[in-house]
Amino acid sequence: xxxxxxxxxxxxxxxxxxxxxxxxQVAPKxxxxxxxxxxxxxxxxxxxxxxxxxxxxxxxxxxxxDIHRIPRTRLPHYRRKIGTVFQDFKLLPHKTxxxxxxxxxxANGRSDQEIAENVPQALALVDLDDKAWNFPHxxxxxxxxxxxxxxxxxxxxxxIIADEPxxxxxxxxxxxxxxxxxxINDLGTTVIMTTHNxxxxxxxxxxxxxxxxxxxxxxxxxxKYVL
Amino acid sequence: xxxxxxxxxxxxxxxxxxxxxxSLASIFVLTVALFVIGxxxxxxxxxxxxxxxxxxxxxxxxxxxxDAPEERIDAIRNAVAALPDVSLVTYTTREEALQQYRxxxxxxxxxxQALAELDENPLGANIAIQAQETxxxxxxxxxxxxxRALEEPQAPVIDVINYAxxxxxxxxxxxxxxxxxxxxxxxxxxxxxxxxxxxxNTIRLAIYTSREEIAIMRLVGASNMFIRGPFMLxxxxxxxxxxxxxLLLFYPLLIWLGPRTETFFEINLFTYYVQNFGDIFGxxxxxxxxxxxxxxxxxxxxxxxx
Numbered sequence: 001x002x003x004x005x006x007x008x009x010x011x012x013x014x015x016x017x018x019x020x021x022x023x024x025q026v027a028p029k030x031x032x033x034x035x036x037x038x039x040x041x042x043x044x045x046x047x048x049x050x051x052x053x054x055x056x057x058x059x060x061x062x063x064x065x066d067i068h069r070i071p072r073t074r075l076p077h078y079r080r081k082i083g084t085v086f087q088d089f090k091l092l093p094h095k096t097x098x099x100x101x102x103x104x105x106x107a108n109g110r111s112d113q114e115i116a117e118n119v120p121q122a123l124a125l126v127d128l129d130d131k132a133w134n135f136p137h138x139x140x141x142x143x144x145x146x147x148x149x150x151x152x153x154x155x156x157x158x159x160i161i162a163d164e165p166x167x168x169x170x171x172x173x174x175x176x177x178x179x180x181x182x183x184i185n186d187l188g189t190t191v192i193m194t195t196h197n198x199x200x201x202x203x204x205x206x207x208x209x210x211x212x213x214x215x216x217x218x219x220x221x222x223x224k225y226v227l
Numbered sequence: 228x229x230x231x232x233x234x235x236x237x238x239x240x241x242x243x244x245x246x247x248x249x250s251l252a253s254i255f256v257l258t259v260a261l262f263v264i265g266x267x268x269x270x271x272x273x274x275x276x277x278x279x280x281x282x283x284x285x286x287x288x289x290x291x292x293x294d295a296p297e298e299r300i301d302a303i304r305n306a307v308a309a310l311p312d313v314s315l316v317t318y319t320t321r322e323e324a325l326q327q328y329r330x331x332x333x334x335x336x337x338x339x340q341a342l343a344e345l346d347e348n349p350l351g352a353n354i355a356i357q358a359q360e361t362x363x364x365x366x367x368x369x370x371x372x373x374x375r376a377l378e379e380p381q382a383p384v385i386d387v388i389n390y391a392x393x394x395x396x397x398x399x400x401x402x403x404x405x406x407x408x409x410x411x412x413x414x415x416x417x418x419x420x421x422x423x424x425x426x427x428n429t430i431r432l433a434i435y436t437s438r439e440e441i442a443i444m445r446l447v448g449a450s451n452m453f454i455r456g457p458f459m460l461x462x463x464x465x466x467x468x469x470x471x472x473x474l475l476l477f478y479p480l481l482i483w484l485g486p487r488t489e490t491f492f493e494i495n496l497f498t499y500y501v502q503n504f505g506d507i508f509g510x511x512x513x514x515x516x517x518x519x520x521x522x523x524x525x526x527x528x529x530x531x532x533x
Contacts, residue, residue: 080448094245107449
């Protein structure tokens with residue numbers, strides 16, 4: 001479903017390489033965790049998938065589509081196939097939880113009726129139906145991240161990309177977020193997640209890709225956090 | 228498509244309201260900018276009117292000798308009127324000249340008695356010539372001199388041309404008018420450019436605070452138009468409201484200023500404001516809307532480039 005073909009990313013000064021000859025693929029319905037130290041290239045990898053960053057060499061494919069050859073005007077359409085969750089939540093501060101989730105559907109051109117049906121469902125899935133009309137600054141970190149997840153899944157994307165989704169959360173909120181991501185994966189959505197958190201990896205018991213210095217150093221089918 | 232438009236409009240209004248401080252700041256600055264534009268317009272009007280009044284007071288007079296034959300006078304009159312530089316030729320007959328003389332000397336018994344002593348009208352006919360521009364008097368005077376040169380020395384028709392006497396004051400006035408016009412253009416240009424730049428920068432700052440939001444919207448897969456739309460609408464709203472505020476501000480100001488400008492510049496600015504309200508409304512609101520729209524479109528464009 002996602003295929004990295006010998007991808008390298010060099011920055012302008014030519015010294016630092018964020019990614020070096022990375023090749024791997026992700027099958028549909030997989031739950032892949034990417035682990036590694038800060039600066040190992042995890043986030044760069046995810047940015048390649050959502051076409052936020054360009055590789056210096058190599059190609060990234062979504063099914064048979066070369067992601068970095070998508071014309072700029074078509075990029076929004078491509079991004080709608082992917083749900084994104086970030087460490088810093090990236091919610092729209094002037095919109096309520098409900099509106100944040102609804103925005104993703106509006107941007108997608110969904111009808112008002114679909115929005116009225118699906119947004120409450122998505123918020124219910126992350127157990128936030130009672131906070132639908134709160135603004136982000138009125139929510140805790142865990143609640144914000146759950147809103148972000150609801151937004152990511154509401155358009156029923158093929159893939160969820162989660163960049164350190166538990167990075168800013170306490171252990172209980174971390175547990176909840178991981179449970180939700182597993183539930184989404186069980187419902188058939190591919191999940192690619194980066195994390196620092198050993199507990200999270202050990203709990204999920206799925207494929208783990210370990211990165212170091214821009215390279216993939218391990219790729220285990222049911223991995224443990226080894227660093 | 229229609230749903231998209233409705234959502235953009237709604238998002239524009241909601242964003243305007245929820246970012247009330249940013250909206251207020253932008254409107255405030257735009258109001259000041261539009262006020263400057265409006266004030267520039269009024270100043271220009273004031274200047275144009277007073278220059279016109281001044282210009283209409285300048286003329287060249289040609290005095291004919293008392294026994295100049297009617298058809299010679301007519302010939303010169305028509306020749307002058309046919310000149311492209313001439314805007315108005317006023318003809319005063321001998322009788323009218325006499326009457327004007329009498330009117331001017333009302334109560335001056337000695338002059339009137341002296342006039343009565345004479346058995347014939349001592350005054351000749353004259354014409355007053357106004358040019359389109361003060362700088363054109365030179366040409367007209369030259370033309371009149373040529374006419375005089377063609378006359379037979381025994382039977383002159385033109386007695387006096389007063390351009391030579393008036394020349395200095397006409398030259399000075401021409402200089403002042405040209406300098407004032409040039410200076411006012413420069414000042415207005417600077418004010419206009421300054422207010423446009425200030426507006427543009429304020430709106431750019433307002434949208435700078437939203438750059439994170441714009442990045443998020445892009446990540447969620449919103450198309451550029453869907454992101455840009457609400458900001459463009461907000462720019463239009465800022466401009467419209469600021470235009471109305473500027474119009475409102477001018478009202479009391481001009482009520483106060485109107486009578487003062489009337490005594491000094493011979494134009495009541497308040498009357499001008501009321502009579503040309505439609506145009507002023509259109510210019511201020513139009514300038515506001517265009518400024519707001521262009522500024523916000525340019526400002527958002529920066530964050531929509533990949």
